[in-house]
Amino acid sequence: MAKVKHEAAWYPLEPGETVLDGLLRQGVNVSHSCRAGACQSCMMRAVEGVVPPAAQVGLKDTLRVRNYFLACACRLPDGQALEVAGVGELRVPARIASLTPLSRDVLSVRLETEGALDYRAGQYVTLLRAEGLARSYSLASLPRERTLELHVRLIPGGAMSGWLATEAKPGDRVELQGPAGDCFYVPGQPEAPLLLAGTGTGLAPLYGIARDALEAGHTGPLHLFHGAREPGGLYLVDALRELAARHPNLHYRPCVLGGGGGEVEEGALEDLVRACLPKRPTGWRAFLCGNAEGVLSLRKKLFLAGFSLKDIHADAFLPSTPRVEPVSGAA
Template sequence: MTEIIYHDAVYPLQPDETVLDALLRNGVDVPYACKTGVCQSCMMKAAAGEPPSSSQRGLKPTRRAQGYFLACQCKPDGRLIVGDAGEVIAARLMEKTPLNARVIRLRFEPESRVDWAAGQFVSLIRGDGESRSYSIASAPVRDGFIEMHVQRVEGGAISPWLHEEAEPGERIRLRGPYGDCFYLSGEPERPLLLACTGTGLAPIYGVLRDALALGHSGPIHLLHGGLDESGLYLVDELLDLAGRYSNLSYTRCVLNGASKPGLVVGDIGELLLQTAPSFSGWRVYLCGAPDLVRLMQKKVFLHGATSQDIHADAFIPKQV
């Protein structure tokens, strides 16, 4: 029986019918435009069941790996559960460590097993229902904990509470995972560019540790940018990693301050272009301040990376 389950309702498919047509035929209001697999307006995610690979054409490899597909091109072979609500798990705060004057590291122990990837992000939901998104800096399966780097946002709903009030033992809920900023195994020889600002290092650190653990053999260039040196963190750990892995280079970029070995003064958007004459063939991950991420995304694309190989995660502040 070919059928789809969407928002808990079952819709049988007629022969040769697409997921989009079946939903529209049943009066379900879903976004779409071109109906030819090009505009990606009708992109959906399979929560269970395999979407046919023909419905994943043109999607980024990280999206395909998560089960995203284009509803207008999808004629499933069997039952497909459609949805992107994410799963909700309970977790307990294990430890809280300052990383610099404004950023703390939190480690949560999940109360059920999750296969979330390092670099994806989740919603952290407090007991009263208030929530904010944070990136995963650990590999939950391998490490057994979920690590986040949280910067204190003045007047914020969650970060001041995490900084000042939440203590080890505190229980919260996590919903996710979201985002396509994660390491792809396969093609371990391809060069990686990892560029981030501020706590954009959290997902980047996750991607980096995954790449190293999974035996990435190509060069890895990590750039971490901040206004000045006090905005950077995990410097000793990253210097240590760069010392142990000969294919890893680590550059700190600050706008203000004096340059010294490993620390460059300048705009990270300009400095990253000096990493290589061309980013053709590279995989690129960009995380942090939204304006800078979008700018770096364009620069890296114009510097030779294909759009499919650029994974950007702009940290957009929650609108309240």
């Protein structure tokens, strides 16, 4: 039987069980969210023992060489022992600067950090409360701006979004971990056409990426599609129209499945995106964010349409998973 040591206590792992699942099952409070290796909120550091390579997939080289790993992806061979520690040294203290509704179900959360956070617009960070509750959100702000901006979708019964919407207030202390993610603008080829497409709060990273590209002097066309089920699901409409008015190469395309009209197109996001593409999209770069199913589907369709995979940058939003209740009698 494999086992893991956490804060001076040893915990046995069932065959095939991840370090995260084993610790949660036995009542250990470990920060986590997606449990799919994407958000990196369950990151730990190995003090003693060998970390399976699969538990470090997606981490930066600078983290791997220091024995950081993802607890949700770490399965130990039978008989192996691993001693782990937290990642407090990777976290940046912050405080809530403002909480502003952007729509009926999207909240802008602005944060001021106590230390510098080196990030690129479009990357994501993990927001942590004092007791360890963690959720990952993309950054809509630009590095030059004084505060970090997150767009939080308000989910009925959501632990973090519910707290932010009803209890949190400016001045409250939180922590940030990250940044992570490769969905951001890289200067170079300023004439290349850019496709930015997302649904819901997938607009957050796209908003940052578009502004970052424009400030970097990108001259090629930027086609920004934001999709929702109906008009009430759209947000930042006026801000994006004003941005497009200042930059003729930015083409903002809000779209809905039903109830559209006027300047809001009606139809499936995928169909509208494909209709704007040339027969051979040579040199195009794409940034896709939002619902995981939609992102993966559009990524496949763009590849089949002629996009190079290296030019498709995708950030699929994964939902948090239900809390695992500890086994009876666990500490």
